[in-house]
Amino acid sequence: MSNAPYEPDPLEAEFSALKRRVEPPSGDLMARVMADADAVQAQILTPLPKARVSALSRVMDVIGGWPTLAGMATAGMAGVWIGVAQPAALLEGSQTLLYGDANAALVDLDPSFGFSDLDGEL
Amino acid sequence: MTMPFDDTSAVPTEALLLLYANGDREASRALTMRLLPRVLSHAERVLGNRAEAEDIAQEAMLRLWKIAPDWRQGEAKVTTWLYRVVGNLCTDRLRRRRGVGLDEVPEPVDDQASPADRMQETARASALHAALARLPERQAQAVILRHIEELSNPEIAEIMDISVEAVESLVARGKRALTADLAGQREELGIRE
Secondary structure, three states, X not given: OXXXXXXXXXXXXXXXXXXXXXXXXXXXXXXXXXXXXXXXXXXXXXXXXXXXXXXXXXXXXXXXOHHHHHHHHHHHHHHHHHHXXXXXXXXXXXXXXXXOOHHHHOOOOOOOOOHXXXXXXX | OOOOOOOOOOOOHXXXXXXXXXOOHHHHHHHHHHHHHHHHHHXXXXXXXXXXXXXXXXXXXXXXXXXXXXXOOOOOOHHHHHXXXXXXXXXXXXXXXXXXXXXHOOOOOOOOOOHHHHHHHHHHHHHHXXXXXXXXXXXXXXXXXXXXXXXXXXXXXXXXXXXXXHHHHHXXXXXXXXXXXXXXXXXXXOOOO
């Protein structure tokens, strides 16, 4: 078993002698260790200097980097192409999308219908 | 019960390390007072040389300060991590120079014992120190952690990154070798059985 009760050991006297041989750290070593602690603590607490950032980098950060820029460029090119070429399928599609069934939506009011009928009552 | 603000003895070591990383200077002093003696004594027992042990102890503590902001609470004990660092640093040193002469072993500091007892104590400690230096590094480390630092086998397994069974095997083989080594020296050095 790993932690069996302690039994008398033929080396017990030697182990005890070595255990008692304890010399505390010198003042010099304590001072050196404390100096290290202070130096490392100062480094830990000092924020890293901010790296200089170019205007382009800042813009890229705002829009989301190169993938976003590529998407924007593609969308821009597509817009130009649609404007110049005006593909028929796109025109039909957009008319349907914008106006749908125009006849059902239009209401042609008789010009004679108006608030004038109510003049006398007001 | 109230506790004075400067009483850090009840504060766990891991919490002190967190305080240190957050800029608490008192925490670094408390950690140094708590850990440096253990680190130094362990390095000295493994290396058998005070000056080298001081270098190792300073380096181990420096690594502790540096890892403080990244320390993950609850994953490992600070003392276990430190013993591992000291063990690795000592192994590097020992690979560069192997063997410790009896003259290099420091004198004991027990002033209350009689001169005869002090001589016996010195002889025993010196003989063990020298015998440990002749052991394979891993056996010596396991024996020191088990019988001098008095750590449990699972803790030693974690420090040495091996299984508990491997620790038991290393300690057993190390002690057998030490017993055989010291048997011949006891008489030679005038050590009483």
